[in-house]
Amino acid sequence: MDLAHLRYFKAIAASGSMTAAARVLGVTQPSLTVAMRHMEAALGTSLLDRDRSGVTLTAAGRVLLAHATDILSRVQDAEQEVRALEGDDVGRFVVGCHEPLGAYFLPGFLPDFLARHPRVELSLWNGPSPAVRRAVLAREVHFGLVVSPEPHPELVLVELFRDRFEVLGAAPSKDREAAERRLRAGPLLYAERIRQGHRLMAALESQGLAPERRLACGDLELVKSLALAGIGPALLPRRVACYGHEGRLEPLHPSFPVVDDTVLLAWRADFHRTAAANLLKASIVAHGRALAAVGLGS
Numbered sequence: 001m002d003l004a005h006l007r008y009f010k011a012i013a014a015s016g017s018m019t020a021a022a023r024v025l026g027v028t029q030p031s032l033t034v035a036m037r038h039m040e041a042a043l044g045t046s047l048l049d050r051d052r053s054g055v056t057l058t059a060a061g062r063v064l065l066a067h068a069t070d071i072l073s074r075v076q077d078a079e080q081e082v083r084a085l086e087g088d089d090v091g092r093f094v095v096g097c098h099e100p101l102g103a104y105f106l107p108g109f110l111p112d113f114l115a116r117h118p119r120v121e122l123s124l125w126n127g128p129s130p131a132v133r134r135a136v137l138a139r140e141v142h143f144g145l146v147v148s149p150e151p152h153p154e155l156v157l158v159e160l161f162r163d164r165f166e167v168l169g170a171a172p173s174k175d176r177e178a179a180e181r182r183l184r185a186g187p188l189l190y191a192e193r194i195r196q197g198h199r200l201m202a203a204l205e206s207q208g209l210a211p212e213r214r215l216a217c218g219d220l221e222l223v224k225s226l227a228l229a230g231i232g233p234a235l236l237p238r239r240v241a242c243y244g245h246e247g248r249l250e251p252l253h254p255s256f257p258v259v260d261d262t263v264l265l266a267w268r269a270d271f272h273r274t275a276a277a278n279l280l281k282a283s284i285v286a287h288g289r290a291l292a293a294v295g296l297g298s
Contacts, residue, residue, distance in 0.1 A: 001042070003075065005035045006068045009047065012036070013065050017054040089117050091276035095284075096125035096132040096141035100220040101263065104243035105145060109287045113280075120276050128193060136266050142277070143284060144266040148196070156269050160288025163261040164296065165196040167204070168241050168249040169233040179253035182233065186213030189223045189234040196259045197235045203257035224249070237261060238296050263288065 008025065012032065015021040022029040040047050047061035057065060097105065102124065114122070125132070125141045133149045135141040151157060167188075173179040183204075188211050190197040204210040215232065217223045220240050227234035227241075233252050234241075241249040265284055271277065 001039075002035075003072070005039050006072060008032055008035045009039060009061075010065065010068050010072065012048065012055060013057055013061070015054075016056070020054075089276045089279050090119045091274055091280075092121040092123075093142040093277065093280055094123050094125050094140065095143050095145070095280075096127065096135050097145035098128050098132065098147075099126050100237070100240045101129075101145055101147065102126065103221070104239055105263075105287070105291070108291075109284065113283050117276075117279065120280060122280075133266060136268060139268065142267060142271065143281060145284075146264055146266050148262050149264065149266060154269055155266050157264045157266050158285060160263045160265055160285065161292035162296070163237045163239045163263060165200045165235055165237055165259040165261060166241075167200070167233055167252045167256045168227060168236050168238075169252045170228055170230050170249060172250040172252050174253075176253055176255060179256070180209060183209055183252055183256075184211045185232075186211035187215040187232040188213065189215050189217060189226050189232050191220050191223050191235075192216040192218065194220065196237070196261060200235050200257060200259045203259065207257065209256065239291075 008021070008027075011025050012018060012021040015024060018029050018032050022032050025032070036048060043060070043064075045060040046058050047064060048055045049058055106124070110122070113120075125135060127135065129146040129149060132141060132144040132146050133152070133155070136144040136146075137152065137154060145160075146157075147163070149155075149157065167183060169182065171182070173182060188201075190201060201210055201214075213232075215226070217226065220236060223234045223236055224241060226232070227236070227249055234249065236249065265281070265288065267281065273281075
């Protein structure tokens, strides 16, 4: 059913006259007459009773008017909602990141953002950086916080801040020989599925520093907890090591190898950038750049 014809019909019902409705709508009276004939033919019934005083609705016309009012109201609501998505801070988005990164990034970002923009709804998607990257490409995640990802022609990648994998411990030493003894004594804690940890392990092996005793863990949070408990030195990103928890992990020795990391924000190049999407993207970037300004310390 033609929406324009429904609007014509509603205007005729409200005016009680073809002439008056044509004047309100800014169309010719013959155009209204033809439109009503088409509607009546399509529905197989008479909608209007016509006489010299104007028009009145038939029983079928009154039924159609109730539906037309509801339909046109819904169309208006839909148009307003879509326009709001384009111009207002309204929308629903999924932000992806792996747990250790989210654990120090999101607590500083979410409270202020959600308070300032109550009509922007967020949900979180967790997984390793390669999985977050795949989820962004698959359109399961709108914005992904990823660590040193592989580039892709369909992805936009914006650098937020730097991090680095280091050999960290609860009792660092300024003496290189003492630090080496501590490291070789082990066990050396690391997250089995994190590729930067394997790269750092390879760098230690190349310098004859990697201990035989090693303890592989499932994730960085467990590595961090065990290192803080004094189980052994750990291979961790500096920012993961520094947030939360009582106690502090420091580089076991400043001369030991490190592996640099870069945290980036990823989204699809063809992502529909509404006002709310642009707002969320800019806010994440601003928070990341603020972390970059803090730096990594010594």
